[in-house]
Amino acid sequence: MAYITFYFQIHQPRRLNEVDLVGFPGHYHKDLEKAYFNEGLNSLVFNRASEKCYFPATEIILSSVERLKKTSNPFKVAFGISGTFLDQCATFQPKLLDLFKKLADTGCAEFLGETYYHSLAGLYEKKDEFKAQVEMHKDKIKKLFGFTPVTFRNTELLYNNTIAKNAQEMGFNAVLTEGLPHVLQWRSPDYVYKAKNSNVKLLMRNYGVSDEVGYRFSHKIITADDFAYWLSSITGETCNVFMDYETFGEHQWLETGIMEFLRHLPDAIMKYESLKFATPGEVAASIPPNDEIDVYEYSTISWADLERDSSAWLGNDTQKAAFGALKNLEKQVKATKDEKFIKIWRNLQTSDHLYFMCNKWLGDGDVHGYFSHYGSIWKAIGNFFTILTDFQQAIAYKLIENKDIKTT
Numbered sequence: 001m002a003y004i005t006f007y008f009q010i011h012q013p014r015r016l017n018e019v020d021l022v023g024f025p026g027h028y029h030k031d032l033e034k035a036y037f038n039e040g041l042n043s044l045v046f047n048r049a050s051e052k053c054y055f056p057a058t059e060i061i062l063s064s065v066e067r068l069k070k071t072s073n074p075f076k077v078a079f080g081i082s083g084t085f086l087d088q089c090a091t092f093q094p095k096l097l098d099l100f101k102k103l104a105d106t107g108c109a110e111f112l113g114e115t116y117y118h119s120l121a122g123l124y125e126k127k128d129e130f131k132a133q134v135e136m137h138k139d140k141i142k143k144l145f146g147f148t149p150v151t152f153r154n155t156e157l158l159y160n161n162t163i164a165k166n167a168q169e170m171g172f173n174a175v176l177t178e179g180l181p182h183v184l185q186w187r188s189p190d191y192v193y194k195a196k197n198s199n200v201k202l203l204m205r206n207y208g209v210s211d212e213v214g215y216r217f218s219h220k221i222i223t224a225d226d227f228a229y230w231l232s233s234i235t236g237e238t239c240n241v242f243m244d245y246e247t248f249g250e251h252q253w254l255e256t257g258i259m260e261f262l263r264h265l266p267d268a269i270m271k272y273e274s275l276k277f278a279t280p281g282e283v284a285a286s287i288p289p290n291d292e293i294d295v296y297e298y299s300t301i302s303w304a305d306l307e308r309d310s311s312a313w314l315g316n317d318t319q320k321a322a323f324g325a326l327k328n329l330e331k332q333v334k335a336t337k338d339e340k341f342i343k344i345w346r347n348l349q350t351s352d353h354l355y356f357m358c359n360k361w362l363g364d365g366d367v368h369g370y371f372s373h374y375g376s377i378w379k380a381i382g383n384f385f386t387i388l389t390d391f392q393q394a395i396a397y398k399l400i401e402n403k404d405i406k407t408t
Contacts, residue, residue, distance in 0.1 A: 001240060001274050002237060002275055003238040004238075005078065005238055005239070005241065005278055006241050007077070007078040007079070007112070007176060008078070008242075009244045010079060010085050011084065012046055012330060013352035014039075014042055014084055014347045015041050016387055017037065018219050018383055019383060020037075021158050032344075032391070033340065037347065042092075042371060047092055048391075051188055052253075053249035056095070056259055056260060057245065057259070058099045058100065061262070064266045065106050065109070068270075070210050072275055074108050074277060075108060076110070076278055076282070077279070078111070078279050079245075080152070080176075081100070081111065082134065082137075083115075083133075083140055084118055101144065109154065111147045112151050112176070113134060113150075113151065113167075114137055114155065115133040115151070116136040116137040116153050117346045117350050119346070119349035119350060120349065121124050121349060122166070124327050124330075126330070128168065129330055131170060132168055135170070150171075150172060150174070151176065151280045152172040155176070156312070157301070158302050158310060160297045160300045161196050161198070161387075162297050163175070163300075164195030164202070164209070165195070167198075168200045171199065173200065173285065174280055174283075175201070175204055177203075177295075177301060178301055178308055179205050179240070189205065189207075190206060190237065191204075191238070192238065192288070192289050193291055193292065194293070196295075203283040204240060204293075206240055206304060207303065209230060209231070209241055210243050211239050211243075213241075213258075214243040214244060214247050217256060217258060222266075224267075227261075227265065228272060231275055232274060232275060239408070240280070247288060269407050282295065285343070290367075305367070311358075311360075313354040313360060314359075322353070322385065326388070329345055335399060341398060355371065356368070356373075356384075357380050358373075359385065
């Protein structure tokens with residue numbers, strides 16, 4: 001018997017306003033959030049994705065879960081939902097939150113832990129901010145869904161031994177990441193492993209199977225029966241099918257048949273008695289580790305781009321400079337003791353802002369361009385650094401203001 005584990009990533013960043021690169025008067029603005037973040041665009045993107053993907057896909061999954069939950073093989077799924085998505089959902093589409101709450105009530109959906117702001121804080125040398133964002137997210141999931149996360153999914157499946165150790169310290173039992181051949185070597189992604197120097201279980205994404213739907217669905221005719229047959233041929237203990245939720249209706253359009261695929265998939269899989277649905281937490285709890293996985297801190301892996309490392313966000317000098325500037329702001333911005341400033345800083349940490357600055361070519365470049373709302377990486381770079389510089393000045397003024405108030 002093999003467990004089939006479905007996990008869907010759901011995230012939307014708070015996109016930035018496109019500002020004039022000369023004389024941007026942001027720090028003189030009374031409302032810095034309004035000056036920096038383009039809520040009109042964020043609303044437009046979120047509502048479009050809700051119509052094409054979030055509502056129909058969630059309704060299909062909820063219907064399948066409720067229909068099968070009393071059978072011998074109930075349909076189960078897992079979601080990694082960023083805090084920035086949940087915040088926008090509450091503002092733009094609160095009824096969508098109700099659907100996810102209904103899923104939570106079935107007991108057949110697991111909600112994973114992660115950084116609240118979908119950030120790269122897990123790569124900071126100091127882990128205070130990383131742990132703070134993870135705890136914020138855990139509290140949010142508990143408040144909304146009554147579920148305390150036990151499985152951790154770092155931003156874009158970024159992973160190394162240190163991240164696993166931190167996850168264990170924060171109370172997680174398992175971590176999800178990419179099943180890369182150079183990491184697995186002779187081993188298969190279809191087994192449970194443990195992290196080096198910790199007892200955290202590792203569930204490795206089977207990217208060959210996952211990407212058939214996530215990337216290649218519209219290039220070939222794939223039916224639910226085809227996919228179920230492929231799953232039935234695995235020889236391991238678990239097959240981890242991880243993908244972006246926007247695969248359904250947004251990246252793969254309705255006309256491709258993707259929603260009907262999703263609708264019929266649970267029944268197609270149930271035709272095989274050797275396959276059983278499970279959440280990541282259930283798999284980690286029931287299967288002992290097959291071996292140990294070692295990913296050194298400077299060899300961090302992810303599920304992004306051909307390299308599947310951190311280069312989608314830290315591949316060029318400009319990205320590294322932005323990352324360093326954001327990281328180095330921590331002491332100053334927290335010294336302001338102003339929650340609005342801290343919230344802005346955390347929203348600027350969202351990995352998408354660095355992703356938009358990537359200058360890769362060919363297929364990976366096309367993917368980065370697809371997700372970016374800028375016309376070019378140069379606009380993305382200029383815009384981000386203009387806002388970041390302005391914000392640095394605003395922090396300096398705020399600290400001076402606080403000092404003046406304290407001395408008077």
